[in-house]
Amino acid sequence: MVPDAAKASQPGKHADILCAALRLFADRGFHGTSIPMVLAEAGVGASSLYRRFPSKEALVNAVFRDAKQRLASELQASFDQALAPRALFAAFWTGLVRFARREPDAFRFLELQDHAAYLDAESRSLELGVLAPIYVACLDFQRRGVFRADAPTETILAFIWGAFVGLFKAERTHHIALTDAALDAARDACFRAFSAGDPALPGPR
Amino acid sequence: MVPDAAKASQPGKHADILCAALRLFADRGFHGTSIPMVLAEAGVGASSLYRRFPSKEALVNAVFRDAKQRLASELQASFDQALAPRALFAAFWTGLVRFARREPDAFRFLELQDHAAYLDAESRSLELGVLAPIYVACLDFQRRGVFRADAPTETILAFIWGAFVGLFKAERTHHIALTDAALDAARDACFRAFSAGDPALPGPR
Amino acid sequence: MVPDAAKASQPGKHADILCAALRLFADRGFHGTSIPMVLAEAGVGASSLYRRFPSKEALVNAVFRDAKQRLASELQASFDQALAPRALFAAFWTGLVRFARREPDAFRFLELQDHAAYLDAESRSLELGVLAPIYVACLDFQRRGVFRADAPTETILAFIWGAFVGLFKAERTHHIALTDAALDAARDACFRAFSAGDPALPGPR
Amino acid sequence: MVPDAAKASQPGKHADILCAALRLFADRGFHGTSIPMVLAEAGVGASSLYRRFPSKEALVNAVFRDAKQRLASELQASFDQALAPRALFAAFWTGLVRFARREPDAFRFLELQDHAAYLDAESRSLELGVLAPIYVACLDFQRRGVFRADAPTETILAFIWGAFVGLFKAERTHHIALTDAALDAARDACFRAFSAGDPALPGPR
DNA sequence: TATGAATGAGTTTTCATTCAT
DNA sequence: CATGAATGAAAACTCATTCAT
Numbered sequence: 001m002v003p004d005a006a007k008a009s010q011p012g013k014h015a016d017i018l019c020a021a022l023r024l025f026a027d028r029g030f031h032g033t034s035i036p037m038v039l040a041e042a043g044v045g046a047s048s049l050y051r052r053f054p055s056k057e058a059l060v061n062a063v064f065r066d067a068k069q070r071l072a073s074e075l076q077a078s079f080d081q082a083l084a085p086r087a088l089f090a091a092f093w094t095g096l097v098r099f100a101r102r103e104p105d106a107f108r109f110l111e112l113q114d115h116a117a118y119l120d121a122e123s124r125s126l127e128l129g130v131l132a133p134i135y136v137a138c139l140d141f142q143r144r145g146v147f148r149a150d151a152p153t154e155t156i157l158a159f160i161w162g163a164f165v166g167l168f169k170a171e172r173t174h175h176i177a178l179t180d181a182a183l184d185a186a187r188d189a190c191f192r193a194f195s196a197g198d199p200a201l202p203g204p205r
Numbered sequence: 206m207v208p209d210a211a212k213a214s215q216p217g218k219h220a221d222i223l224c225a226a227l228r229l230f231a232d233r234g235f236h237g238t239s240i241p242m243v244l245a246e247a248g249v250g251a252s253s254l255y256r257r258f259p260s261k262e263a264l265v266n267a268v269f270r271d272a273k274q275r276l277a278s279e280l281q282a283s284f285d286q287a288l289a290p291r292a293l294f295a296a297f298w299t300g301l302v303r304f305a306r307r308e309p310d311a312f313r314f315l316e317l318q319d320h321a322a323y324l325d326a327e328s329r330s331l332e333l334g335v336l337a338p339i340y341v342a343c344l345d346f347q348r349r350g351v352f353r354a355d356a357p358t359e360t361i362l363a364f365i366w367g368a369f370v371g372l373f374k375a376e377r378t379h380h381i382a383l384t385d386a387a388l389d390a391a392r393d394a395c396f397r398a399f400s401a402g403d404p405a406l407p408g409p410r
Numbered sequence: 411m412v413p414d415a416a417k418a419s420q421p422g423k424h425a426d427i428l429c430a431a432l433r434l435f436a437d438r439g440f441h442g443t444s445i446p447m448v449l450a451e452a453g454v455g456a457s458s459l460y461r462r463f464p465s466k467e468a469l470v471n472a473v474f475r476d477a478k479q480r481l482a483s484e485l486q487a488s489f490d491q492a493l494a495p496r497a498l499f500a501a502f503w504t505g506l507v508r509f510a511r512r513e514p515d516a517f518r519f520l521e522l523q524d525h526a527a528y529l530d531a532e533s534r535s536l537e538l539g540v541l542a543p544i545y546v547a548c549l550d551f552q553r554r555g556v557f558r559a560d561a562p563t564e565t566i567l568a569f570i571w572g573a574f575v576g577l578f579k580a581e582r583t584h585h586i587a588l589t590d591a592a593l594d595a596a597r598d599a600c601f602r603a604f605s606a607g608d609p610a611l612p613g614p615r
Numbered sequence: 616m617v618p619d620a621a622k623a624s625q626p627g628k629h630a631d632i633l634c635a636a637l638r639l640f641a642d643r644g645f646h647g648t649s650i651p652m653v654l655a656e657a658g659v660g661a662s663s664l665y666r667r668f669p670s671k672e673a674l675v676n677a678v679f680r681d682a683k684q685r686l687a688s689e690l691q692a693s694f695d696q697a698l699a700p701r702a703l704f705a706a707f708w709t710g711l712v713r714f715a716r717r718e719p720d721a722f723r724f725l726e727l728q729d730h731a732a733y734l735d736a737e738s739r740s741l742e743l744g745v746l747a748p749i750y751v752a753c754l755d756f757q758r759r760g761v762f763r764a765d766a767p768t769e770t771i772l773a774f775i776w777g778a779f780v781g782l783f784k785a786e787r788t789h790h791i792a793l794t795d796a797a798l799d800a801a802r803d804a805c806f807r808a809f810s811a812g813d814p815a816l817p818g819p820r
Numbered sequence: 821t822a823t824g825a826a827t828g829a830g831t832t833t834t835c836a837t838t839c840a841t
Numbered sequence: 842c843a844t845g846a847a848t849g850a851a852a853a854c855t856c857a858t859t860c861a862t
Contacts, residue, residue: 437732438646438732439644439645439646439647439729439732440646440647441643441644441645441646441647442645442646518729523728523729524727524728527642527643527644527647538789541789558804560800561797561800561801561804562791562794562797562800564785564791564792565782565791565793565797565800565801566804567785568781568782568784568785568786568791569778569781569782569801569804569805570778570781571781571785572777572778572779572781572782572785573775573781574777575780575781576773576774576776576777576778576781577770577773577774579773580769580772580773580777581773582731583731584743584746584769584773586770586773587767587769592770595767595770596770599763599771599774599808599809600774600808602807603805603807603808604804605807
């Protein structure tokens, strides 16, 4: 009668909790969100949560990994090593934009908050795992002379990521208009910032 | 000395509280910091705090304004409209770096946390006040053809600020080395990103 | 085999639950033991327990009766009315020792804890039932001039039982060595304490 | 106006809490007593308790030490080394009885419960400290030939203490009448149990 | 019948804030 | 004006018990 998979704990509840927690964590941060808030938002009892996540810390880490994983998938999908540098960078940028637009809560939670206090080793390594391919691509660009070699690769990475995050933070905090055109302009600025071959590339021209 | 002024609440205590609160808020965020923690760190009694700041929210706003004000001063001091664009930008960047280095707690509190939930109108307007002169300078650069005109000024601002913050966030989160050379390279990249006169400017030349 | 009997609730599970509960109650007391602990220790699901014992109180009473019953059996087996007083007392003492050694959990649970709060009428009457034959034997000793008559029988009973329990409590609490020799010495002291024929009996002589 | 000592936290409250906790712990045990119960019984708010006792465990330990200390005082007051053995033992016994009668809650809590799970090192050492002088007196009795030497001193101690506790436990559990005469008879039985000089001592006769 | 997921009241403990001194 | 004890509401988490499967 009932589909067999529904026998054990409804899988939907797991997702409901993660989703409610993400929404609240994104809005109010980890410490600003209480478990009762999550329970109310998810519409479950206390034990339904604690059966799945042994503590509030375990819950944030699960939320973090879940969201980071989706961001990673988005980026991986956008990443086609066969593309020319410029196109590759544009694809990466578009992936980021798509994620920030489609999952604003996840993006705000992941990038606009300081997780230092509660992330565990696995979550931290997942975060590095997401950055690694970008780092490699960046390094490759530098080796191939696409990007300048006068800045450490990590610096370039931090710069680009920070610039991107800054745009969305300003949209949220200062209510600036973040049109597609503006995002495209920022993307080109970003590429230009580290571009090695001066005369050739700039602008859409 | 100060026989009369000392009668009223010791002015040192005000600073002690702000300082202790800043340290804690920077480390653990607003919601992660309790009033008792602040009392212990500042070494004062509960009423000494509540006499000066009617609530925890009032305190965090005071801390925010105090820190933001010091950042504003730093930037204003670095800002000499008479300088050539490149030098002006370098001075601005140096001011930011100096602030982030001299007052790491203030910088982390101001820029690495999401204050959306508790900032009041006055704090928010102060924040805009800090950005305004930079906005104006940016706009001026665009008008004078120093910066490209194909990106909205707010976007440029958000980008630059975000890139800068991203560097320090990576230093903290991923423990990347943020040397002076790296910061200089980032500064040049930033300028280059929006520079209008393509081939001419890049590099230290 | 047992094709029909096995259809009803497996009898082994009943014992598993009682056994697990006894172990835990002995170690941590009634209030210090949670049902989930019992379930985990017994390796059964919640409903397997609640089908057999309608509540936690019912469970503890069942555990109590079960253990008390085994103690009663032990004592009954040791009790041979045909024996001479001294030998009878020694047999009784040996029975107690054997029980305390063979079932330390049961002994600790029964004698080292205060059950006042949760024992029901039936459990209480069972407890009295265990003491009754000893009471009778004691009274008989007094009537026959074996035991002094200057102490109420109940007092003698409480004294002896208390002394015995005190030995094992000290073994557990203060880690004193409770050798067979020490137990024998205590047994003789106990008999001597209430012995009527003063000069004649003491010692193995 | 107010006596100077009353400036800081009312000392009465400390006592109120200890007293309420003792009453409840005596009745329902440590795990069976909740903090709200203690708060209600003592008529104080949660923080008044937690300001003085950092945790529930700290509270039981304080209650335990407080009660044990009073028992120790009672015993010390009864102990006059100058007395003849028999009189010394009687004085000790009387001290115990007086304590059990005057502070039934303290006695029940101290002696009728298993504290193994939560007593800390200091509480445990206090308990040993109370027993030590009795141990020494017992050993002295054995050396002087007052008590038999065929039982280990610890065994004698555990026996006597256990017998005494057994009497009061039976009074409470089985509602036996524990008259002064019965207690005197028990005292004499106790002495007799370990008495070395057979013919001389027994009974008031 | 057995399972173990679900519930919500209850646990210990801490918080922001007030008030007597 | 400063102190820090007091408060009661909430925090995170666990419990005894029930119920759908």
